[in-house]
Amino acid sequence: MIHDGRYRTPSWGAPALLTPLRSPPAGRELWWRWFVSVTIGELLGFAVPTLAGIAATRTTMLLAAAVMLAAGAAEGAVLGWFQAHVLRTVITGFVRRDWIVATMLGAVTAWTVGLVPVLTDGLAGWPPLLVVPAIAAGAALMVSSLGLTQWMVLRRYLSGARGWIAATALAWIAGLSVMTAVTTPLWQPGQPVALTIAIGVLGGLGMAATMAAVTGTFLVWLLRAQPHRAGQRRRV
Helix, strand or coil, X not given: CEECCCEECCCCCCCCCCCCECCCCCHHHHHHHHHHXXXXXXXXXXXXXXXXXHHXXXXXXXXXXXXXXXXXXXXXXXXXXXXXXXXXXXXXCCCHHHHHXXXXXXXXXXXXXXXXXXXXXXXXXXXXXXXXXXXXXXXXXXXXXXXXXXXXXXXXXXXXXXXXXXXXXXXXXXXXXXXXXXXXXXXCCCCCHHHHHHHHHHHHHHHHHHHHHHHHHHHHHHHHCCCCCCCCCCCC
16 A cells, blocks of 8 residues: 555565554653563563473473473563564554564574583584684574564554664673673672572563664654654654
8 A cells, every 4th residue: 555655554575664663652652661661571571481490490302302392482572572562652553463573583583492402412423613703693583583582573554664673683782781780790699599699680681671672763764764754853
């Protein structure tokens, strides 16, 4: 469907269509809405694989892997729902279900790659010349998988959405770095379980907030860069 000769509704196979925006709020307001929603969503979502990992410690390796993949899918569903809750308010015709499914797929992909070293005892038996490239490729896929699957949905609504892949990868690298910096010096052997969990929550909060801040910044920029209807006020 053509709108004013420049806009049309997205279809499954079509990339980078010009979809009218919903008179989005000012950039700072949108950023804060995204930041709060996504921080909460990732913190709640990350709690699922964290608890699943604790529960699966006394099971077989394969069963534990299956549990973690299911938990990863749940994490993606929760995060995707909170992200889509904001996106549907600024993008006309945005289908929340598609975004949630894409986020689940990206999360499961990341968790699958992350479990390979665990299931192979640190890539034991692999040729030494392949270990480093495999680790590098795996790490790159882990941090970019979520952005890649989400881009496949976002490209149907916004032009220039390809940058979402890199922005999301950068966001996860920064978030995981913050979590590592917070938890590594604080976690010590023999600590009470409650303290260990509290440190994990603090690290998870730092990771979630950092990821939300980076992706929110790019989202505001991306929406500002979209073509607008003639006479439509640009408020992003």
